[in-house]
Amino acid sequence: MILTDTHIHLYSKEFDADRTTLIQSAIDKGITRFFMPNVQDDSIPGMFQLEKQFPDNCFAMMGLHPCSVKGDYQKEIQVIKYWMNKRKFVAIGEIGIDLYWDKTFFEQQQDAFRTQIQLAQQYNLPYIIHSRNSFNETMDIVNEFKDNAPKAIFHCFSGNVEQAEQVIAAGNFKLGIGGVVTFKNSGLDKVVEAIDLKHIVLETDGPYLAPAPHRGKRNEPDYLLMVAQKIAEIKNISIEEVAAVTTQNSIDLFGC
Numbered sequence: 001m002i003l004t005d006t007h008i009h010l011y012s013k014e015f016d017a018d019r020t021t022l023i024q025s026a027i028d029k030g031i032t033r034f035f036m037p038n039v040q041d042d043s044i045p046g047m048f049q050l051e052k053q054f055p056d057n058c059f060a061m062m063g064l065h066p067c068s069v070k071g072d073y074q075k076e077i078q079v080i081k082y083w084m085n086k087r088k089f090v091a092i093g094e095i096g097i098d099l100y101w102d103k104t105f106f107e108q109q110q111d112a113f114r115t116q117i118q119l120a121q122q123y124n125l126p127y128i129i130h131s132r133n134s135f136n137e138t139m140d141i142v143n144e145f146k147d148n149a150p151k152a153i154f155h156c157f158s159g160n161v162e163q164a165e166q167v168i169a170a171g172n173f174k175l176g177i178g179g180v181v182t183f184k185n186s187g188l189d190k191v192v193e194a195i196d197l198k199h200i201v202l203e204t205d206g207p208y209l210a211p212a213p214h215r216g217k218r219n220e221p222d223y224l225l226m227v228a229q230k231i232a233e234i235k236n237i238s239i240e241e242v243a244a245v246t247t248q249n250s251i252d253l254f255g256c
Helices: 019-028 041-053 073-086 106-123 135-144 161-169 188-194 221-235 239-254
Strands: 003-005 031-036 058-060 092-098 127-132 152-154 173-177 200-202
Touching: 003 200, 003 221, 003 239, 019 031, 019 041, 019 221, 031 041, 031 221, 031 239, 041 058, 041 073, 073 106, 092 106, 092 135, 106 127, 106 135, 127 135, 135 161, 161 173, 161 188, 173 188, 188 221, 200 221, 200 239, 221 239
Parallel strands: 003 031, 031 058, 092 127, 127 152, 152 173, 173 200
Antiparallel strands: none
16 A cells, blocks of 8 residues: 655654654555645755655655745745756645735735746646635636646645535646545535545645644644545545555656
8 A cells, every 4th residue: 555645844843853753654654655845945955855865755846835925925936946947846836825824915926826837837747736715816826727727736625515626627636635634524524525536635734734633733744544544434445445546646646
């Protein structure tokens, strides 16, 4: 059984004390593929170091997180373009719109999102969408690129069935399902039940959004097993089938 975590911030300081031990523990349990989204320029070195330490397991993306988009965001965009010209990445991400904390830089977030989708087109890469309190605003921009849409993951999807169907209809998109599916009354179980497993990839978003019963605590790499098990229960299939299908979905998307 091979499980794939399509979204985990392994370079985060929350893992500094025991990062290698946690990764090795997850690998020993069959979670052998970790895709790391970038946040901003200061997250790049740690991401590269993990690629060197675990070259068969850790894969880097390049992008500017919407919460890192400020008044001087163009400087960050130039850093991203520099690295895109310098080496290969598996995806552009994570990018998108976040209106949960602050709407001050909404216009800048929109511009950064469009610019980075264009980079995905230019380099023929998938992109990873972050959308919080902004589903309609995010989909409006996604649909601007519908005629030449790169592949994408709608990271940390927590919408309803109708919204899931909108995402799937937008192109060759996958829904990133993580620990929220284990939360009581999240409603995500109904989404997972309603859509085909071919549209789903697994993620932790570690160190954030730990599944029940660890909600509110650090989300660890091997907690992906809890997400896979919950999906298996909802679908009434084996965890091995969940692992096989979702890992193949990730291979089809990332090309590795």
